[in-house]
Amino acid sequence: MIERTPILNAVTYFIMFLGLLLILGPFWMIFAASTQSLAQVNTVPFNFVPGADFLHNLQAAWQRANLGPALFNSLVTSLLVMSGKVIVAALSAFAIVYFRSPLRHVFFWMVFLTLMLPLEVRVIPTYNIAADVFAPVRWLIQTLTGIELSLQWNLLNSYSGLVLPLIATATGTFLYRQFYMTLPDELAEAAKMDGARPLRFFIDILLPLSRTNMLALATIMFVYAWNQYLWPKLMTTEADYQTAMVAMRTLVPNINSLPEWNISMAGALIIMLPPLIVVAVLQRWFVRGLVSTEK
Amino acid sequence: MAEINIRNVRKSYGRTQILHGVDLDFKSGEFVVILGPSGCGKSTLLRMIAGLEEISAGEISIDGTVVNDLEPRDRGCSMVFQNYALYPHMNVAANIGYALKVAGVPRAERDRRITETARIVGLEEMLDRKPAQLSGGQRQRVAMGRAIIREPKVFLFDEPLSNLDAKLRVQMRVEIRRLHKRLSATSVFVTHDQVEAMTLADKLIVMNKGHVEQVGTPLEIYHRPRTRFVGTFIGSPAMNFFDSTIAPGGNFVLLDGIQMAIDPALGRDNAGSTVSVGIRPEHCRLVKAGTANSVPATVDFVEELGSGRNVHVDIDGTIFAVGGDEAPFFETGATVGLQLPSEHIHLFSRDTGLRLDDAPALKHNTNQSTVAA
Numbered sequence: 001m002i003e004r005t006p007i008l009n010a011v012t013y014f015i016m017f018l019g020l021l022l023i024l025g026p027f028w029m030i031f032a033a034s035t036q037s038l039a040q041v042n043t044v045p046f047n048f049v050p051g052a053d054f055l056h057n058l059q060a061a062w063q064r065a066n067l068g069p070a071l072f073n074s075l076v077t078s079l080l081v082m083s084g085k086v087i088v089a090a091l092s093a094f095a096i097v098y099f100r101s102p103l104r105h106v107f108f109w110m111v112f113l114t115l116m117l118p119l120e121v122r123v124i125p126t127y128n129i130a131a132d133v134f135a136p137v138r139w140l141i142q143t144l145t146g147i148e149l150s151l152q153w154n155l156l157n158s159y160s161g162l163v164l165p166l167i168a169t170a171t172g173t174f175l176y177r178q179f180y181m182t183l184p185d186e187l188a189e190a191a192k193m194d195g196a197r198p199l200r201f202f203i204d205i206l207l208p209l210s211r212t213n214m215l216a217l218a219t220i221m222f223v224y225a226w227n228q229y230l231w232p233k234l235m236t237t238e239a240d241y242q243t244a245m246v247a248m249r250t251l252v253p254n255i256n257s258l259p260e261w262n263i264s265m266a267g268a269l270i271i272m273l274p275p276l277i278v279v280a281v282l283q284r285w286f287v288r289g290l291v292s293t294e295k
Numbered sequence: 296m297a298e299i300n301i302r303n304v305r306k307s308y309g310r311t312q313i314l315h316g317v318d319l320d321f322k323s324g325e326f327v328v329i330l331g332p333s334g335c336g337k338s339t340l341l342r343m344i345a346g347l348e349e350i351s352a353g354e355i356s357i358d359g360t361v362v363n364d365l366e367p368r369d370r371g372c373s374m375v376f377q378n379y380a381l382y383p384h385m386n387v388a389a390n391i392g393y394a395l396k397v398a399g400v401p402r403a404e405r406d407r408r409i410t411e412t413a414r415i416v417g418l419e420e421m422l423d424r425k426p427a428q429l430s431g432g433q434r435q436r437v438a439m440g441r442a443i444i445r446e447p448k449v450f451l452f453d454e455p456l457s458n459l460d461a462k463l464r465v466q467m468r469v470e471i472r473r474l475h476k477r478l479s480a481t482s483v484f485v486t487h488d489q490v491e492a493m494t495l496a497d498k499l500i501v502m503n504k505g506h507v508e509q510v511g512t513p514l515e516i517y518h519r520p521r522t523r524f525v526g527t528f529i530g531s532p533a534m535n536f537f538d539s540t541i542a543p544g545g546n547f548v549l550l551d552g553i554q555m556a557i558d559p560a561l562g563r564d565n566a567g568s569t570v571s572v573g574i575r576p577e578h579c580r581l582v583k584a585g586t587a588n589s590v591p592a593t594v595d596f597v598e599e600l601g602s603g604r605n606v607h608v609d610i611d612g613t614i615f616a617v618g619g620d621e622a623p624f625f626e627t628g629a630t631v632g633l634q635l636p637s638e639h640i641h642l643f644s645r646d647t648g649l650r651l652d653d654a655p656a657l658k659h660n661t662n663q664s665t666v667a668a
Contacts, residue, residue: 186380189347194394194441195368204393208384 034058034266041262053262060260061251061267069240070247073162074226075274077243080163081225082218089172089217090210094202096173097180098188108177115170119231126165127234130155157238166225172217179213180206215285223275244271297358297371297448297481298323299344304353306339306505313339315505316353321498324479326472330492331502332528337485338453340502344483345374345451358448371448375455379438381426387413388422391440398445408444415474416440432463439471443478450475452484456491468494489529493517501525519641523648526573526641532605532616534573538645541565548572548640551590551610555637561652570651571643577619578639581606582632589632594625608633 028048033041036051061067096108119126129135134151142148155161183206191201207214232243251267253259279286299321306314314336321327329337342348344355346367354361362370373394381390389396392409400408413419416436426434435455442450452471456464472495475482486492492499493513501508501516501524509521520526526534539548545562547554548570555572582589592608592615603620608631615633625631642651 184378184380186376186378187382190374190376190380190382190441191393192347192367193345193372193374194445195397196393200397204397205382205384 030265034269036262057262057266060263065247065250070242070244074244077162078222078225081166082222084167085169085172085221086214086218089169090176092173093176111170111173130161157241161235212285212288215282219282219286222278226275300356302354306351313505326475326482326497328484328492328496329500335502336505337502341451341485345372346370372451373442373445373447374451375438375442377454379434383426386423387437390437391444394445412440412444431459450480450482521650523643530575532576534575535615536573539572540569553590571645573641574635576616579617580634581617584630584632586632589634592633594627594629
């Protein structure tokens with residue numbers, strides 16, 4: 001749209017600038033606080049000028065929260081959740097779009113409904129299952145045959161426990177489904193004529209074509225997994241499996257301790273970094289994957 | 296090379312029947328064109344041969360093997376799609392060679408055959424390009440290359456030229472025919488374009504509403520359309536029709552008082568009944584008004600074609616097209632005479648649409664129903 005409206009332009013720029021301040025303001029606050037000393041950070045009103053204690057604060061946060069192993073745990077679980085989601089969503093959308101089974105709509109809507117049931121809502125049943133994975137199977141076998149099995153698999157305090165319950169994704173399935181539906185049917189038919197079986201078609205044709213989609217999904221899902229707090233907090237009782245988000249909790253001052261917000265903010269800054277890097281690197285693909293489909 | 300036999304093949308989606316029992320035999324190495332308006336079931340039939348649609352009833356066999364329950368890859372067919380369906384992320388070489396890659400042909404052998412195929416379809420220079428960087432005609436060639444590299448028994452073409460512009464279409468038509476001559480695999484080509492059908496076919500099949508209307512060589516179908524539908528569908532402009540009653544004597548039909556002689560034997564059987572009379576525009580003749588044996592007509596409008604012209608004339612509200620290279624020029628509104636040479640007249644039953652001198656059994660029925668009416 002080409003219009004000459006200098007006043008309107010000025011207003012839009014002003015609103016955009018305001019938005020930018022609103023988004024960047026808190027970040028600056030975290031950064032400023034993380035550079036100040038205990039006394040400086042507790043002055044009222046808050047002083048937005050950075051201080052000189054940055055490195056000291058970073059070091060204190062790193063040691064107190066034992067951030068080294070925590071960041072490693074977070075990285076491992078986030079990468080696993082991310083790749084799990086990207087793969088499972090691609091496969092389930094493939095099944096929903098390309099196979100004419102009579103129940104596929106039922107399955108699609110069931111997947112879709114889980115959008116309304118995030119982990120926070122079903123956290124207790126999920127915990128039950130994670131604590132005893134084969135409970136439903138044992139129950140089923142016992143009611144059907146009367147045989148009592150002693151199958152046990154406990155996911156608490158393990159990477160699989162941190163990762164598996166987070167892998168199913170309705171958003172991802174939906175994203176892939178929409179993309180697959182834009183591809184002409186003839187593509188699948190041509191592959192069929194060329195002799196490719198379904199899995200071959202999926203790997204040779206669908207996956208390369210959905211590359212931008214995959215990267216977009218990977219970006220969102222990495223950040224999502226990185227930011228998980230409730231589930232890792234519930235799942236892990238051993239310090240070995242603590243994730244960065246959970247470790248962060250130890251840096252937040254409580255009522256009896258010193259109000260060392262400068263150190264909490266330094267910790268927050270460190271924990272924020274990996275998702276920022278991922279978004280910065282994949283940002284180009286992220287926008288492309290959500291906005292348009294490659295021709 | 297393979298022959299294809301289609302026995303009483305039906306297709307229905309739920310309660311809607313698309314194909315109502317099709318029986319066809321394609322000889323080995325034949326170029327078969329299936330022609331029909333959209334929705335006549337021609338593409339469905341082709342896709343059933345390919346294995347992309349289930350066969351609801353009946354049997355299709357390729358080279359003597361019933362293929363109803365075989366997967367597309369086991370049928371030995373390859374197919375060229377209307378929108379080409381090239382793999383957008385692969386370059387031309389990978390597109391052409393994909394079938395071989397799937398089949399596990401070793402790399403060296405594969406490269407050799409890709410080069411050879413690219414040479415046949417004239418794409419040697421383009422092997423590294425992606426489909427998006429190709430023109431319509433080049434994409435078409437890639438699609439053909441992809442089809443021929445597998446050396447299939449049967450080629451299936453699903454309206455492959457309809458996305459091309461008119462000039463390219465003529466060129467590709469010639470290339471397809473040349474390619475067929477060279478590879479001589481049985482080819483089945485589906486189209487709604489009668490010119491493509493006439494020029495390409497060894498055997499032409501005209502379909503309408505899920506039925507096969509006529510099977511024959513293009514010339515047979517042009518000169519002796521078996522049904523009124525075929526008469527209308529083949530030829531441009533379409534065949535002219537008028538209703539007429541066969542004179543009691545049985546040897547001529549009438550248009551506005553002008554007599555046209557017909558086969559006496561045929562006339563005798565149908566004497567007194569009303570029939571549908573068809574004559575092609577290129578067989579009508581325009582003469583000066585008042586010439587003997589001509590029907591007075593008014594020129595409605597004239598289409599100039601360069602090589603000839605189509606003159607549309609009005610006879611008491613019925614529009615007749617007169618065409619061909621020799622149609623003389625008349626001003627719009629002029630009064631002229633129209634002559635219909637009796638040797639070019641086609642007679643069809645008004646009820647069944649069948650050609651009268653072609654289906655003796657039905658002729659009887661027509662007669663009866665007319666008498667009853």
